[in-house]
Amino acid sequence: MNGSMTLAALILMLFFPFVITLAAVSPLRPGGAAEIIVRRMGLNHDAAMAVERLFTPRGGGSAQSGWTVLGALWLTLGGLSLAGAVQSVYLRVFRVPAFGLRGVPAQVVWLAGLLVFLAGTTATGAALTGTVAGQVCQALIVITAMVLLFWIGTWVLVRGRLAWRDVLPAAVFTTVGLTGLGVVSRLLFSTSIVDNERNYGEIGVVFTLLSWLIGLGVVLTGGATVGAWYNARGLSLLRAVGRRARSLFR
Numbered sequence: 001m002n003g004s005m006t007l008a009a010l011i012l013m014l015f016f017p018f019v020i021t022l023a024a025v026s027p028l029r030p031g032g033a034a035e036i037i038v039r040r041m042g043l044n045h046d047a048a049m050a051v052e053r054l055f056t057p058r059g060g061g062s063a064q065s066g067w068t069v070l071g072a073l074w075l076t077l078g079g080l081s082l083a084g085a086v087q088s089v090y091l092r093v094f095r096v097p098a099f100g101l102r103g104v105p106a107q108v109v110w111l112a113g114l115l116v117f118l119a120g121t122t123a124t125g126a127a128l129t130g131t132v133a134g135q136v137c138q139a140l141i142v143i144t145a146m147v148l149l150f151w152i153g154t155w156v157l158v159r160g161r162l163a164w165r166d167v168l169p170a171a172v173f174t175t176v177g178l179t180g181l182g183v184v185s186r187l188l189f190s191t192s193i194v195d196n197e198r199n200y201g202e203i204g205v206v207f208t209l210l211s212w213l214i215g216l217g218v219v220l221t222g223g224a225t226v227g228a229w230y231n232a233r234g235l236s237l238l239r240a241v242g243r244r245a246r247s248l249f250r
Contacts, residue, residue, distance in 0.1 A: 003089060004217030010085050011213050012206075014078030036118050039125045041212060042186035047193040054205045083107035083114075086220065087157040090170075093224040096161050103159065110153045117149045146175040150223070170227025177219035185212060 034055040038048040084107050091098055099106070121142050128134035128141075151171035155164060189212055196204025 001218070003221050004214055007082070007085055007089075007217035007220065008210055008213035010078075010082050011216070012210055015082040018076070018079040035126070036122050037209070039122050040118075040182075040185075041189055042182055043193065044190040047190035050193050050197045050205050051209075053197075054202050079111050080104070080107050083111045083157075086110070089221055090154055090157050090224055093170075093221075093228045094158060094162060094166075096158050099159060103157075106156050106159050109156050113149060113153050113156075117145055121145055143175060143179060146178060147171050150174045154224070166231050167227075169230040170224045173226045173230070174220060174223025177223050178216075181212075181215050181219055184215075 034048075034052040037043075037055075038051055041047075043051065084103070087103055087107055087110070088098075090096070121138075124141055125138050128138040149171075151164075151168055154167045154170055155162065158167070189208055192208045192211075193205055196208050198204075200207070
């Protein structure tokens with residue numbers, strides 16, 4: 001839980017500003033960071049409007065006008081801080097020694113992959129969610145992309161110290177957890193966002209987003225942990241159960 005709350009705080013305070021600014025200056029994402037969040041959480045119309053109001057600049061300002069060398073450096077460090085936090089989770093779970101500064105290139109590659117995933121799945125979501133068939137196709141695209149992101153991304157973060165087959169279970173379990181979190185988000189978080197905005201204003205929306213981010217941190221940490229357990233004991237346990245089942249039916 002401590003690790004999950006740390007990840008949530010890093011995303012809220014550092015990674016969100018990074019994505020907001022990057023989306024604002026990108027010609028490819030007219031919906032900006034709000035659309036990315038709305039689609040990741042599966043929010044309804046009223047909740048989506050609340051999130052868009054939260055991320056809309058006041059007084060006609062824009063993220064482009066706030067660019068400075070120091071600000072760009074701070075935002076970049078914000079993105080890398082998340083990558084570093086996720087890397088530390090995988091190194092600790094899989095018992096890989098820390099890399100120090102040698103791990104920064106891997107963090108950069110992982111962060112780039114995450115941004116491609118967010119931009120790509122958000123773009124396909126905007127194009128495919130008009131029909132039921134489109135929604136099913138979008139769900140399959142997101143699930144496949146998540147497995148690839150966490151499979152390849154984890155291998156990159158550990159700098160190839162683990163075999164591909166050792167990394168795959170963590171990617172699969174993380175994807176299952178994130179899919180379940182998405183279902184919970186669709187059922188619960190839209191109402192929570194609308195009610196909290198009505199009762200507390202914009203800070204109420206932040207409360208709900210932080211709760212969702214903590215759940216995201218739990219899934220990321222838990223998926224890696226269950227994947228490592230599967231590598232150590234789960235596979236042998238399943239084989240033992242399979243042998244027992246076959247012996248019962250002979």
